[in-house]
Amino acid sequence: MKTSLLIILASSFLTFPVFADIVDQDLPEQDDPSQLKSITQLNGLKNIPAKQTDQAPYVHDLKNAYQVRTLFVESSALPIVDLQLTFNAGSARDESIGKGLFGIANMAANLMTEGTENYSAAQIANTFEQLGAQFSVKAYRDMFVVRLRVMSDPQKIQPAINLMLEVLNHATFTPSSLNLVYSNTQVGQRQLQENPNRLIDIKLYRTLYGTHPYAQPITGTNASIRKITPALLKQFREQLLVAQNMNIAMTGQLTTQQASDLSIKIIQSLPQGRAALPLNQPYSERGFNIQHIQYQSTQAYVTMGHLGISRNDPDQPALELANQMLGGSGFNSLLMKELRVKRGYTYGAYSAFSFTQTNGIFSLNYSTKQDQLMESIQVAHKTLVDFVKQPIDRKQLEETRSGMLRAFPMSFSSNANINAQLGSIGFYGLPADYLSIYPEQLRKLTAQDVQQAIRKHIHPDNLTVIVASEKLDKEKLLQDLKDNLSPIKPVQIDPEAIHPPAPSQDNVAPLNFHTDTHASI
Structure with a gap:
């Protein structure tokens, strides 16, 4: 009997290796079958459907007296709960604590698990491990994100949440931990000098945003992090890591009542505080701004871009579609065809929009050989100019749209993915059924909608161009860019412009729903 049960348990791992991490971490040393509590949990794997649905999950917008937005998706396939607390406390809020304190949000995130008054860093890590829980804290440009994944068993989830709240409320931010971060930052700064893409990224943000809170790197600078003290980190927590500056996302094997009860417990356990004030709009400069970073390499690295739109702009879906056509869809994109397929200037050329609380960035980037630098920039810019002023290619538009629709299931292929989506929906104030609304918008x-969005928001005559290379003739490059420009006339679109395909049962979520990514330094 004992042997057969062990064989069954082993076969469960072989059949479902991806779910091996859900096994109870508290197994007794002896292999008495009556003590193997995880068998009942593993039996739940038998109920996983063979084919995952492509329908958007139903999102509960749970109400509470504290008016803290809580979104919940019930998922009974696995005995797991994913929890995310998203605070409006990213690096954009660094200077709300004190002038020049760039990196304080990132510092708080890094030091959060380094110990409290009751637990050492080792005890925090060991306790989460014994509960079979995964816990992380991360600062982004807009968001400060706390994530917890744990089994739905009350004996696991309740102590895991209690420990999460202990860490959030009572992290001590000791001077010794700060000194360790200082040392790591100095190492990171030396490594930074060997990474041209990160150097360009930092230069792009500083050039486009100037004095705006988005301008500085999330990790701060050597000078700024030296100003951070334990007292300032505690002030950051008391001011920004509060219930009224947070939204909650939960996905997993819970009832709506259980999810509501857990959310209220979390809200009540945090200081109430107040929501962060809206960010100011950044100032957008006109014309070309060419910046050169001296970099010794056989390759030259190019980025060009300008300020874009916020996450809540109504043109966001049209620009996502446009970006996929320009440089977001691999070999089918225009930049890849012009720079790689036709001319062999690069291995890959890409474009992207960042959608944030206030104006994000539109950019395109690639690398090439030093002796092909000037020609490649001229081709990349001319491709952008033509994309703006020439009529939309209807065939490419349909193919791109279809590809985005087919990619829909990847947006919620796991509980973790679903919960990340919920966190963004809550943070940016989108409707709870956004994942169902988006496909219909798409x-x-x-063609006219997309063309108008392109002409309104993409400006090939107002670009910051940053080049990391051995040398750069700025005057010639400026003239090349000006030569590419010609008066942009209104686009004439056939009255019988493409009609959207007939509605189907397929829903779709945005490919780039994670709008707030960790900037580099």
């Missing part, structure tokens, strides 16, 4: 877009 399907209804006409």
Whole structure:
């Protein structure tokens, strides 16, 4: 009997290796079958459907007296709960604590698990491990994100949440921990000088945003992090890591009542505080701004871009579709065809929009050989100019739209993915059924809609161009860019412009829903 049960348990791992991490970490030393509590949990794997649905999950917008937004998706396939607390406390809020304190949000995130008054760093890590829980804290440009994944068993989830709240409320931020971060930052700064893409990224943000809170790197600088003290970190927590500056996302094997009870417990356990004030709009300069970073390499690295739109701009879906056509869809994109397929200037050329609380960034980037630098920039810029002023290619538009629709299931292929989506929906104030609304928005877009969004928000005559290379003739490059420009006339679109495909049962979520990514330094 004992042997057969062990064989069954082993076969469970072989059949479902991806779920091996859900096994109870508290197994007794002896292999008495009556003590193997995880068998009942593993039996739940038998109920996983063979084919995952492509329908958007139903999102509960749970109400509470504290008016803290809480979104919940019930998922009974696995005995797991994913929890995310998203605070409006990213690096954009660094200077709300004190002038020049760039990196304080990132510092708080890094030091959060380094110990409290009751637990050492080792005890925190060991306790989460014994509960089979995964816990992380991360600062981004907009968001300060706390994530917890744990089994739905009350004997696991309740102590895991208690420990999460202990860490959030009572992290001590000791001077010794700060000194360790200082040392690591100095090492990171030396490594930074060997990474041209990160150097360009930092230069781009500083050039485009100037004095705006988005301008500085999330990790701060050597000078700024030296100003950070334990007292300032505690002030950051008391001011920004509060219930009224947070939204909650939960996905997993809970009832709506259980999810509501857990959310209220979390809200009540945090200081109430107040929501952060809206960010100011950044100032956008006109014309070309060419910046050169001296970099010794056989390759030259190029980025060009300008300020874009916020996450809540109504043109966001149209620009996502446009970006996929320009440089977001691999070999089918225009930049890849012009720079790699036709001319062999680069291995890959890409474009992207960042959608944030206030104006994000539109950019395109690639690397090339030093002796092909000037020609490649001219081709990349001319491709952008033509994309703006020439009529939309209807065939490419349809192919791109279809590809985005087909990619929909990846947006919630796991509980963790679903919960990340919920966190963004809550943070940016989107409707709870956004994942169901988005596909219809995408399907209804006409060529004229996309063309108008392109002409309104993409400006090839107002670009910051940053080049990391051995040398750069700025005057010649400026003239090349000006030569590419010609008066942009209104685009004439056929009255019988493409009609969206007939509605189907397929729903879709945005490919770039994670709008707030960790900037580099």
